Amino acid sequence: MKLSSISRKLLRIASSKRRFLNSLFSLGVVLSAILVVAPLFIILVSVAIKGGRALNLDFFLSLPKAVGESGGGIAHAIVGTLFMVGTGLLFSIPIGVASGVFLATTSNKRLSAIVRTSADCLAGVPSIVTGLFVYALLVVPFKRFSGFAGAVALSIIMLPTITRTTEEVVRMVPHDLFESAIALGAKRWQAVFRVVLPTASRGILAGFIGAASRAMGETAPLMFTAFGSHFLNLNPFEPVSAIPLVIFNYAISPYEDWQQKAWAASLVLTFLVLGGIIVSRRLVYGRFG
Amino acid sequence: MSRRRFSSDSVFFSYLTLSGASIVAILAGIAVVIGLQSRENINRTGIIEFITGTTWDPVTGIFGALPAIYGTVLTSFVAIIIAVPLGFGSAIFISEFAPPKMGAVFSVFIDLLASIPSVVYGLFGLFTFAPFMREHVQPLLQGAFGNLPLFQGPPLGVGFLTAGIVLSIMILPIITSVSREVLKAVPTPEREAGIALGLTRFELVRGVLFPSSRSGLFGATILALGRALGETMAVTMVIGNRYEISSSLFAPGHTLSAVIANEFTEAGTPQYLSALAGLALILMGITLLVNVIARILVLRITGATR
Amino acid sequence: MGGLDSKMVLDENGSWSDRIMKASFTGDLEDHPKLAKGFDVKMRIERLTAGYGKRNAITDISLPIIKNRVTAIIGPSGCGKSTFLRCLNRMHEVLPEAFVSGRVTLDDVDIYGEDIDPTDLRRRVGMVFQKPNPFPTMSIRNNCLAGFLLTSKKVRYPEEVVERTLRKVGLWDEVKDMLDRPGTYLSGGQQQRLCIARALAVEPEVLLMDEPCSALDPIATARIEELIHELCSSVTIVIVTHNMQQAARVSHFTAFLYMGRLIEYGDTPTIFTRPKESLTEEYITGRFG
Numbered sequence: 001m002k003l004s005s006i007s008r009k010l011l012r013i014a015s016s017k018r019r020f021l022n023s024l025f026s027l028g029v030v031l032s033a034i035l036v037v038a039p040l041f042i043i044l045v046s047v048a049i050k051g052g053r054a055l056n057l058d059f060f061l062s063l064p065k066a067v068g069e070s071g072g073g074i075a076h077a078i079v080g081t082l083f084m085v086g087t088g089l090l091f092s093i094p095i096g097v098a099s100g101v102f103l104a105t106t107s108n109k110r111l112s113a114i115v116r117t118s119a120d121c122l123a124g125v126p127s128i129v130t131g132l133f134v135y136a137l138l139v140v141p142f143k144r145f146s147g148f149a150g151a152v153a154l155s156i157i158m159l160p161t162i163t164r165t166t167e168e169v170v171r172m173v174p175h176d177l178f179e180s181a182i183a184l185g186a187k188r189w190q191a192v193f194r195v196v197l198p199t200a201s202r203g204i205l206a207g208f209i210g211a212a213s214r215a216m217g218e219t220a221p222l223m224f225t226a227f228g229s230h231f232l233n234l235n236p237f238e239p240v241s242a243i244p245l246v247i248f249n250y251a252i253s254p255y256e257d258w259q260q261k262a263w264a265a266s267l268v269l270t271f272l273v274l275g276g277i278i279v280s281r282r283l284v285y286g287r288f289g
Numbered sequence: 290m291s292r293r294r295f296s297s298d299s300v301f302f303s304y305l306t307l308s309g310a311s312i313v314a315i316l317a318g319i320a321v322v323i324g325l326q327s328r329e330n331i332n333r334t335g336i337i338e339f340i341t342g343t344t345w346d347p348v349t350g351i352f353g354a355l356p357a358i359y360g361t362v363l364t365s366f367v368a369i370i371i372a373v374p375l376g377f378g379s380a381i382f383i384s385e386f387a388p389p390k391m392g393a394v395f396s397v398f399i400d401l402l403a404s405i406p407s408v409v410y411g412l413f414g415l416f417t418f419a420p421f422m423r424e425h426v427q428p429l430l431q432g433a434f435g436n437l438p439l440f441q442g443p444p445l446g447v448g449f450l451t452a453g454i455v456l457s458i459m460i461l462p463i464i465t466s467v468s469r470e471v472l473k474a475v476p477t478p479e480r481e482a483g484i485a486l487g488l489t490r491f492e493l494v495r496g497v498l499f500p501s502s503r504s505g506l507f508g509a510t511i512l513a514l515g516r517a518l519g520e521t522m523a524v525t526m527v528i529g530n531r532y533e534i535s536s537s538l539f540a541p542g543h544t545l546s547a548v549i550a551n552e553f554t555e556a557g558t559p560q561y562l563s564a565l566a567g568l569a570l571i572l573m574g575i576t577l578l579v580n581v582i583a584r585i586l587v588l589r590i591t592g593a594t595r
Numbered sequence: 596m597g598g599l600d601s602k603m604v605l606d607e608n609g610s611w612s613d614r615i616m617k618a619s620f621t622g623d624l625e626d627h628p629k630l631a632k633g634f635d636v637k638m639r640i641e642r643l644t645a646g647y648g649k650r651n652a653i654t655d656i657s658l659p660i661i662k663n664r665v666t667a668i669i670g671p672s673g674c675g676k677s678t679f680l681r682c683l684n685r686m687h688e689v690l691p692e693a694f695v696s697g698r699v700t701l702d703d704v705d706i707y708g709e710d711i712d713p714t715d716l717r718r719r720v721g722m723v724f725q726k727p728n729p730f731p732t733m734s735i736r737n738n739c740l741a742g743f744l745l746t747s748k749k750v751r752y753p754e755e756v757v758e759r760t761l762r763k764v765g766l767w768d769e770v771k772d773m774l775d776r777p778g779t780y781l782s783g784g785q786q787q788r789l790c791i792a793r794a795l796a797v798e799p800e801v802l803l804m805d806e807p808c809s810a811l812d813p814i815a816t817a818r819i820e821e822l823i824h825e826l827c828s829s830v831t832i833v834i835v836t837h838n839m840q841q842a843a844r845v846s847h848f849t850a851f852l853y854m855g856r857l858i859e860y861g862d863t864p865t866i867f868t869r870p871k872e873s874l875t876e877e878y879i880t881g882r883f884g
Contacts, residue, residue, distance in 0.1 A: 025491035032378025039458045040402045043413050098308035107691035115309040118316045124580035126519030128546050129569045133319045176728050183722035185714045186745040189301035194745045198732040217406025220521040244408045251412050266409045277404045
């Protein structure tokens with residue numbers, strides 16, 4: 001064919017130059033791939049090594065000692081993080097899943113466009129701004145920092161993610177399953193609750209776990225709401241500590257012992273967050289990756 | 290047949306609609322509350338003076354946001370310059386070079402990179418990366434390009450450049466994954482036409498894939514920019530906390546979010562707090578604008594919402 | 596001529612009373628072994644018009660559905676057959692921007708009356724869809740009972756219902772040892788029979804079937820056709836099909852729809868051998884559609 005003989009000629013004439021450019025390009029591409037992935041390993045390895053040094057059972061189970069004394073742990077922060085993320089989920093799941101179902105099933109195009117855009121915008125609001133918002137609403141009027149305010153801040157941060165993942169998953173449920181339920185005499189809410197949501201349950205669950213994992217790593221919003229504390233506090237209306245807060249405070253402190261602990265806490269936090277993300281991916285894709 | 294009107298369905302759908310509406314309400318609420326909070330300071334200083342002022346003096350109550358805005362924009366800009374070529378390159382790697390399994394594994398690594406908490410990046414930046422910059426990279430740059438105003442000043446390790454680099458690592462995943470989606474959206478016939486013409490991979494990318502995905506890639510950049518602008522913790526820990534505009538990348542500086550994070554606990558007077566709220570308002574405005582633009586661009590290309 | 600209660604009578608020309616019917620009935624009743632001179636009308640459709648937004652999908656259709664017989668609705672794609680079917684169990688109105696006008700009666704009661712509850716109607720008029728769609732999160736047993744489970748209605752002897760309906764569709768022997776397996780575990784033909792069992796479990800009086808065999812292989816199709824023969828003595832069946840041979844095999848009465856209008860209605864043998872309208876004849880002989 002004429003076309004292929006022309007291109008073969010082109011290839012022969014310019015082949016060395018074209019091949020050179022192609023090789024250069026390929027090199028550049030592979031290099032950038034390496035440069036992108038390298039930090040992941042560098043950071044993880046650093047955290048593992050530096051954090052591992054200070055890690056022991058005590059670290060998980062005991063409370064901080066006074067400044068200057070060695071030993072002690074971050075049990076208060078672990079409890080605080082789990083409490084605030086868990087409570088945050090209690091708020092964001094009912095609203096987020098319902099909004100996701102709304103977006104996937106409503107025929108009101110205008111309203112759904114507004115809601116969807118709002119969810120996207122809310123996802124783009126820097127978490128520190130969200131923290132300031134909750135501060136103004138829940139800390140200032142009561143004149144105290146609280147774990148509860150921290151939980152609310154986290155729930156606002158998790159809300160857009162849960163909404164969007166729920167919407168995507170519910171959309172994927174075949175419409176005729178819903179119709180079959182209606183044809184059997186089910187009301188729409190029964191069809192949604194008993195057929196559509198169970199069918200989509202895996203994806204929705206993955207959505208919460210993913211959102212919760214990311215929320216666990218949030219620091220800035222907690223600074224203005226939960227504030228942090230050196231004590232284990234089971235009262236949600238008092239300041240509460242969290243792992244990322246501990247990392248930040250210890251890292252910028254002048255005490256080497258605390259800096260060590262910051263690394264160890266980072267190891268724990270990274271492990272929890274990455275673990276959560278991996279679990280959520282597993283639920284969606286059925287296998288690792 | 291029973292002849293009653295049922296309303297359990299309408300209760301259910303009201304609940305759904307209300308939930309959706311509450312998201313809108315929360316977003317609006319944030320804007321309104323932050324706006325109200327910053328009003329006190331604005332009343333005292335005036336909007337223009339606030340945005341263009343360069344002093345930040347809690348004692349006299351004079352607050353100017355410009356150095357913070359400068360820092361935010363500069364660090365994000367540095368991050369974009371570094372991350373965009375690397376991000377595109379990796380996206381091309383996944384889509385054109387790597388065998389499917391490797392590409393999948395690679396994508397997982399990218400996702401993990403995106404999941405590392407910001408404060409851990411900050412810790413790493415502060416204790417590992419900044420010293421590295423101070424002892425190796427900055428002297429090297431100064432040795433090679435010392436005459437440029439960009440690289441003046443003592444190598445401190447922290448500063449705009451370091452913050453920019455750390456930020457770039459953090460936004461790489463967004464650029465890579467969105468670019469990957471955009472590349473995937475190039476229609477197969479176009480791609481095959483290029484291959485059939487005997488183009489090398491480089492020529493295929495340059496001549497077929499890149500032109501086809503240009504606006505989507507641009508959208509990816511803007512999206513990443515939005516993320517970079519709002520990033521707080523990592524930047525706070527490596528920016529140097531100096532409230533000054535400087536032309537050198539080695540200089541320490543400040544960003545909108547870093548100021549808020551650092552000084553919040555010290556904000557004694559209502560006006561101080563109001564000034565911080567003003568910074569938050571500016572930050573929110575910038576990121577919202579950038580995000581909306583980005584979503585419009587990416588939506589048009591991939592046909593899906595992300 | 597009179598007699599417009601639940602019996603319809605032919606006048607001396609062999610035509611239905613004009614007030615109800617637009618199309619005329621063709622055929623010689625005495626020769627026909629399957630029909631009798633007067634028989635019960637289960638559903639009556641009068642001047643039914645339905646569509647979406649501004650577009651009509653069906654216009655001005657009037658015909659009877661004879662009790663305990665099989666009525667086939669045939670016509671080329673897009674002629675409104677599915678829309679027509681969905682108006683009989685009020686599924687059409689579930690779609691956005693759908694409208695319906697006209698009268699559809701079930702045992703002389705207008706199903707579109709103001710005080711009629713659509714979900715109740717759908718228990719009396721059941722539906723089977725084109726693509727077999729057992730609920731994936733339910734076992735075979737629960738799929739049979741779905742009509743009760745989804746609507747929170749108590750069922751007295753569930754095991755008995757399951758066995759009875761599965762026997763009716765000829766699935767019992769095949770699945771009796773795996774009732775707890777998910778509904779999607781079965782082959783396509785089995786799944787469709789399961790869906791029919793599911794629809795039958797709530798003991799509907801009318802069963803609407805929307806191209807129930809089009810996704811199945813010939814053997815599965817034959818089994819379902821056999822099933823239809825057995826069922827129609829206890830359930831009134833309306834079947835939409837694009838397969839004319841199937842309509843000829845399975846139905847007692849046939850309605851031919853074209854571009855949303857009823858062209859001809861009559862007893863099946865006559866429609867297929869001596870149709871009155873030329874359009875009908877063209878379709879039957881395969882000249883279009």
